Amino acid sequence: MTDTFRSGFVAIVGRPNMGKSTFLNRVMGQKLAIVSPKPQTTRTRVLGALNRDNCQIVFLDTPGIHKAGKNLLNRAMVQTAMQSCQEVDAVLYFVDAQRGVTEGDLEIVQRLPRGEAPIYLIINKVDQIPQESLLPLLAKAGESGLPFDEVIPISALEGSNVDYLVGLLDAKMVEGPRYFPEGMVTDQPERFIAGEIVREKLFLNLQQELPYALAVQVEHYEERESGALEFHALIIVHRDSHKAMVIGKQGAMLKKIGSAARYELERLLGCKVILKCWVKVKKDWMDNRQLLQEFGYPDDLRE
Numbered sequence: 093m094t095d096t097f098r099s100g101f102v103a104i105v106g107r108p109n110m111g112k113s114t115f116l117n118r119v120m121g122q123k124l125a126i127v128s129p130k131p132q133t134t135r136t137r138v139l140g141a142l143n144r145d146n147c148q149i150v151f152l153d154t155p156g157i158h159k160a161g162k163n164l165l166n167r168a169m170v171q172t173a174m175q176s177c178q179e180v181d182a183v184l185y186f187v188d189a190q191r192g193v194t195e196g197d198l199e200i201v202q203r204l205p206r207g208e209a210p211i212y213l214i215i216n217k218v219d220q221i222p223q224e225s226l227l228p229l230l231a232k233a234g235e236s237g238l239p240f241d242e243v244i245p246i247s248a249l250e251g252s253n254v255d256y257l258v259g260l261l262d263a264k265m266v267e268g269p270r271y272f273p274e275g276m277v278t279d280q281p282e283r284f285i286a287g288e289i290v291r292e293k294l295f296l297n298l299q300q301e302l303p304y305a306l307a308v309q310v311e312h313y314e315e316r317e318s319g320a321l322e323f324h325a326l327i328i329v330h331r332d333s334h335k336a337m338v339i340g341k342q343g344a345m346l347k348k349i350g351s352a353a354r355y356e357l358e359r360l361l362g363c364k365v366i367l368k369c370w371v372k373v374k375k376d377w378m379d380n381r382q383l384l385q386e387f388g389y390p391d392d393l394r395e
């Protein structure tokens with residue numbers, strides 16, 4: 093045993109809906125990133141600092157990489173994911189066991205700006221395939237011609253093989269500082285987490301494309317003398333018809349979303365939460381550079 097402290101950054105990347113956020117939450121043992129069955133739930137980089145014996149692994153969960161023609165928001169998401177791979181010590185590239193490695197994955201992996209960092213192919217959701225398909229799947233992934241340092245099957249949802257993967261990353265960490273103090277597991281402020289939880293409930297409760305057309309901005313955040321936290325969340329939509337859908341009949345949908353979010357926030361933050369939600373139409377907010385920067389995207393967003 094040596095006393096040397098080791099640390100490093102690990103990027104979690106892949107196409108949308110592969111289980112990247114589920115994995116981050118699993119290794120951290122708590123919810124840092126929101127999850128939904130719909131692709132492109134994660135919109136910004138989410139950081140989780142995992143402390144182990146004499147070691148800190150800083151995970152960066154990233155938005156799913158997709159064909160980002162549509163609007164500035166989509167391009168910002170892809171840019172964020174790509175940039176997260178710069179200067180990390182390892183990259184975890186996630187695919188879904190049912191789909192395996194696709195042409196799209198091959199293209200993305202070749203474009204990742206990862207420098208010399210090792211890249212691990214993570215075949216997630218193995219709980220969804222029969223055990224006998226696993227070996228052929230691993231063999232096929234090995235033949236993809238891509239420079240994966242190792243192919244690792246896991247189930248982020250059920251936890252299988254996750255400890256092995258974390259152990260492997262631990263061994264890859266090199267002498268370095270403790271980037272985040274022990275009690276600090278993420279760099280996301282509480283107001284950001286509150287906005288994300290509201291967004292997750294919108295993703296889970298609204299149909300089809302609607303969740304993609306909205307954003308949440310926490311405009312006001314305050315700690316009351318009683319210890320309760322008060323958040324005012326503005327739900328931004330880009331059409332009047334969407335506003336009506338989010339509010340629902342006699343406000344029923346907004347009420348449902350607000351109380352589900354408040355309940356979860358109280359559990360996550362361990363205190364009473366007062367959550368007020370509003371809906372506002374901002375036409376074409378997804379192409380509004382200034383607003384996207386307020387959401388934390390870089391100011392050098394590419395057209």
Ligand SMILES: Nc1nc2c(ncn2[C@@H]2O[C@H](COP(=O)(O)OP(=O)(O)OP(=O)(O)O)[C@@H](O)[C@H]2O)c(=O)[nH]1
Nearest residue numbers: 108109110111112113114129132133134156248249
């Ligand atoms: N069966 C199974 N489902 C999983 C597993 N991991 C994630 N999921 C599900 O897959 C869906 C997508 O999971 P996320 O963690 O949001 O995926 P993501 O890659 O972060 O998605 P984006 O935000 O689109 O990039 C959710 O419904 C998860 O519950 C797994 O190991 N097994």
